[in-house]
Amino acid sequence: MTAIEIGHIGTSGAQYQYRTCKFTGRRVERSAELLIRANAVAAVVFLAVGGLFGLLVALTRWPAVQLLPADWFYLVLTGHGANVLLFWIIFFEIALLYFASAVILGSRIATPKFAWLGFLLMIVGAVMANYAVLKGDSTVMFTSYPPMLAEHWFYLSLILFAVGALIGVIVFFATLVVAKAENTYNGSVPLVTFGAITAAIIAVFTLASGAIILVPTWLWSLGLISGIDTLMYKIVWWGMGHSSQQINVAAHISIWYAIAAMTVGAKPLSEKVSRFAFLMYILFLQLASAHHLLAEPGLSSAWKIVNTSYMMYLAVMASMIHGLTVPGAVEAAQRRNGYTRGWFEWLTKAPWGNPAFSGMFMSLVMFGFIGGITGVILGTEQLNVLMHNTIYVPGHFHGTVVAGTTLAFMAMTYIVVPLIFQRDIILPGLAKWQPYIFGLGAGGISLFMMGAGTLGVPRRHWDIAMTDAANAYEFSPAAYLMMGLNGISAIFAATGGLLFVLLIVGSVLFGRRLDVPGAKLNFPLHDDSKVVSQYGSEATFKLPGTVTLVTIFFLTFILYYFVNWKYLSEIWQFN
């Protein structure tokens, strides 16, 4: 308390350096800005590495190509999972937490030195993990289930990374306290910050679970513990592995609201409803970790069903609320902007040439239709057995974490670079297309992996032809076709990803400087972009376009849900 109150006694002007952003009018503090930059750059670097690994994996799983030999395939797959799912996503999320606290609330960042320590630990952990994986002794996939044993550096690297990330989360909470104490905002925090609070809360449980399981596993790899119970490991590990995905969901939904506010001036339809939806996440979303254990015989149906159905559906409902209120907010704002003709002029006249907007909207649609619906199917105990451990599972989560989260983070980067790096996006004509190319590829890999999985193709498998296998098995030609189409989509996704990395690195290094008088943005923000840092609702529900879209979503959902039950009934051979 005392430390905070010292900051409170009007010292802020003397001690901390602020500038006023000329595009948003926000106060931006220097250390916050530097920390956001560092974390964002690290994120993009690890995306580049991990994305390359992803392409290599997909080209190996394309039967006609089968690029890598088997041992390299599993090594690269381990590296892919770690670099994209952990390092790209979590570095970006730390940048986002600092943005949603310090920048949106116009506050200084609490304890910047401590935040830099966290950043350093994350860098050391991420580099060390890549070293351990590339050395070849840690090909255990990023889930690292025992009794598979990686080199001890591998576990230590993940522990260091997690401790660093936890420091970032603590700095975020401390910054909220500072902002409140120094009165940088009035009343309740804006919705985007509230979403970031949701993400940070889930992150605490995630990182705690990670510590609980990785520390003993590390000791086991050093020979100090005789063994790790495999089922116990899976329970606690998925407390981290799944919950971390829910950090992503909370984070990318906050980004949807933020981009909608900054590109079309959208206000939440109802603060109350959206906050209630985030509260449902805080309460129930993490329980869904149990859907990774639906096929485990050691756990009761009561535990499985309470965690993945009864309670979880409240969180699913929350996702549907966001799925309704984000496009609804865009529609309401666009109608205010004068696009009132018919049901859909608000959508057709949206800023589709701005990669922040197009990336956000595609993320929203694909997260709902591809990732969301299939997630509910996989999380239903009875239906799970249809697809368990097939490549349907990676198909589903590329719908959530690539087409959803990654695309949303890319979209946000097109705003972060001008506002925080104060450099404009280079080659706007090309940047305009980047989200579409990446989105097409990401949607494609998700759908085609799911297609192959429905036909029984396993995940994490080097050779579906089963050459030399004792028990041969012949997959249908359609399965081969799907894996080929997956490879082609992977080329699109990798092209879009590479383009993103080049555009962002190029903009950061060579973009036109924006800290000069009269500078203009290639992708301008909306005149009302300041609503992103305000509390307040749109309070209108006359949204025929959104209602139509949501109806289509529900019909698709219901249809696909029942198709899967029908499919289940057909494989039930007893009658």
Place this chain on the structure above:
Amino acid sequence: MGKTDNDAQDNSDEPLAPADTPAMQRILDNPFLLLFIGVTMPTVLYLLWGVMEVASIPVAY
């Protein structure tokens, strides 16, 4: 917990006096209360319950 509650009351110079703020909004305005319930729920329902089930599986000889 009591301490955090007091913090919420400290800003009496704000336009929206805390007394006028609805109870639910006051809960949502308290990140540390949310943190507490957000960590407790999955710890009890998912982790502890799950770990207890695994611990009670009889050991084979």
